[in-house]
Amino acid sequence: MKPILLTFIVVALVAGCGFEEPSSVKPPAKALTEGQAAEAQETIDAPPVAQTKEPPPRPRRSVSTVSISIHEAAAQGNIEIVQQRLAVQPEGYINNRTPSDWTPLHFAYAQGRAEMIRFLLDNGADYEAKNKLGQAPADIPLLKRNFKNSQFALVELYTSESCSSCPPAERLTSEIRRLALAKRLNIFCISFHVDYFDSGSWSDGFSDGRFSARQRTYEHKRFSGLYYTPQMIVNGKHQTLGHNRANAFNAIDRSLKLSAKVAVSVRQVKKEDGSIAVNACTLGEFENAALCVALVENGINRRITGGENKGRILSMDNVVLDFKCIELAGPIGHEFSFDLKKATGKKQRNLGAVAFVQRTDNMEVLGAQATRIQLQPGEKEIPNRAPIPSKPLMNSDVSSDS
DSSP, X not given: OHHHHHHHHXXXXXXXXXXXXXXXXXXXXXXXXXXXXXXXXXXHHSOGGGGOOSOOHHHHHHHHGGGOOXXXXXXXXXXXXHHHHHHHSOTTGGGOOOTTOOOHHHHHHHTTOHHHHHHHHHTTOOTTOOOTTSXXXXXXXXXXXXXXXXXXXXXXXXXXXXXTTHXXXXXXXXXXXXXXXXXXXXXXXXXXXXXXXXXXXXXXXXXXXXXXXXXXXXXXXTXXXXXXXXXXXXXXXXXXXXXXXXXXXXXXXXXXXXXXXEEEEEEEEEEETTEEEEEEEEEEOOXXXXXXXXXXXXXXXXXXXXXXXXXXXXXXXXXXXXXXXXXXXXXXXXXXXXXXXXXXXXXXXXXXXXXXXXXXXXXXXXXXXXXXXXXXXXXXXXXXXXXXXXXOOOHHHHOOOX
């Protein structure tokens, strides 16, 4: 009897399991809505790659560029990102400024990104945009270069067409200028024509009372009781008779052994008929100082009709046509404009600009630089751009931007 009862219980259990299984599966299948069924089918049919939450490498890189500004892209030389920014921004965004007024072109010049510089200029970047230090983009590599090559000598000659002992000094400064050009030395000559030899019947064609006053300032602040012609002053610290060759070269040699205390750059920025403008920039630590620019002309030949040199034809270089200064409160750039009022009768004129920083208390010259004036008044205007740097320059070397 017991075996029969056991067999009956096992058969009942098996039959119960077989009956319950269909009921546990079919109801959920019938309960699925049409939308749920479609969603379930997509999940089943989708390939394995669609189930991963990690995006592929290429989209991940493009997503990360969203945080890169046009200024960072310009510094990196990434033209593609700059194009993307310009495509979605309003017109003029290519000159977008940082809080320190740096434009994308500033960053491209600072990092020496030649292709980026050309791209930005071709697409309307402002070549003369100034940051808060008065630096245009092209001024930044000039300042960097001048930091590395900072030894200099500024040679000032105080002279007059009416002074019979001045022509030998004029010839010496012309020789110094040619030597500096041949050996690529930072020696800059400027000749100030004083006016205290002028008379009612005749006056020096380049004399100016401001130049005489400058020489007297040296007398009061640096060289007690010494002012005469021809007088040569080097870097505001050494003075000698203008035609004393040995003393002149000794002073220049001593000056070239010392590094400049500040960096100076000067660059022609525009030319209009009858006027010239240059942008001069400074960088470094100084106080009680002024930024000065002299507009000079070389290759002048003049017949003298009065004074001690009457009847002679004088050849002169480094003649100061105009001279301007501004007081400095710190590193800054400033645009100086000049009018060419003293014509020499030549169509093509050999002009240049010499910029320097000088202390106003003891007259020491802290740094200097010069540039040629490439475009003459009345000539066809051409783009006036500084050479594009070939090596990256660090912003910290020339200016800080925030």
